[in-house]
Amino acid sequence: MRRFDSIDSGRENPEGFDYRTWATDFKSRLAELLNTWLGRVGYAAGLLLRSLRDKAAQWWYFLDDPSIPPDNNLAERSLRLAVTKRKVSGGSRSMPRFEQTADLLSAIQTCRFQEKSAMAFFRDAIFAHTCNFSMPSLIP
Missing domain, CATH: 1.10.246 (Serum Albumin; Chain A, Domain 1)
Known part of the structure; x- marks a missing residue:
């Protein structure tokens, strides 16, 4: 089984504790990585990283609401x-x-x-x- 198969099944069954734990862990690890790399990258990459950090609630909203698909x-x-x-x-x-x-x-x-x-x-x-x-x- 692929790693994301369990994530997809968690999105379909949002009551599952594993999915919520995974989503919370993902967002916290991402925030930590963004803060780590912000001081180490150039201007263009810094713009992207700041956007991901400052608008995290918009970028990752689909993780909190399983009715929203992760793509368009x-x-x-x-x-x-x-x-x-x-x-x-x-x-x-x-x-x-x-x-x-x-x-x-x-x-x-x-x-x-x-x-x-x-x-x-x-x-x-x-x-x-x-x-x-x-x-x-x-x-x-």
């Missing part, structure tokens, strides 16, 4: 459709068109994330608009 892969996957569309089409020529495209792609990605049909959502939205009904919502 979901956000990156959500942006992939918009980036691919922009590369293929050459982007929008005006700000209003850019905003409309962003709204459409946001609705499509939200439907995908909620495992709903984007086509059904747009069909319902067009029907509601033409018949003066209340618009469908993507807010669960």
Whole structure:
């Protein structure tokens, strides 16, 4: 078993004493290392180390709240459709068109994330608009 398998299972079961102990120990060892190295490194590395020290609560927040993933892969996957569309089409020529495209792609990605049909959502939205009904919502 890899070392991080137990850490991952601890994140899934936050009641586990081992995970909390590990997270607390990690943060204290990191703070100690940062303080040790701050006086020994150059300017650029010192900026990074000071940022890690001064903003430790922000950098390592996911260790305290297991519902927060340690990466931003979901956000990156959500942006992939918009980036691919922009590369293929050459982007929008005006700000209003850019905003409309962003709204459409946001609705499509939200439907995908909620495992709903984007086509059904747009069909319902067009029907509601033409018949003066209340618009469908993507807010669960």
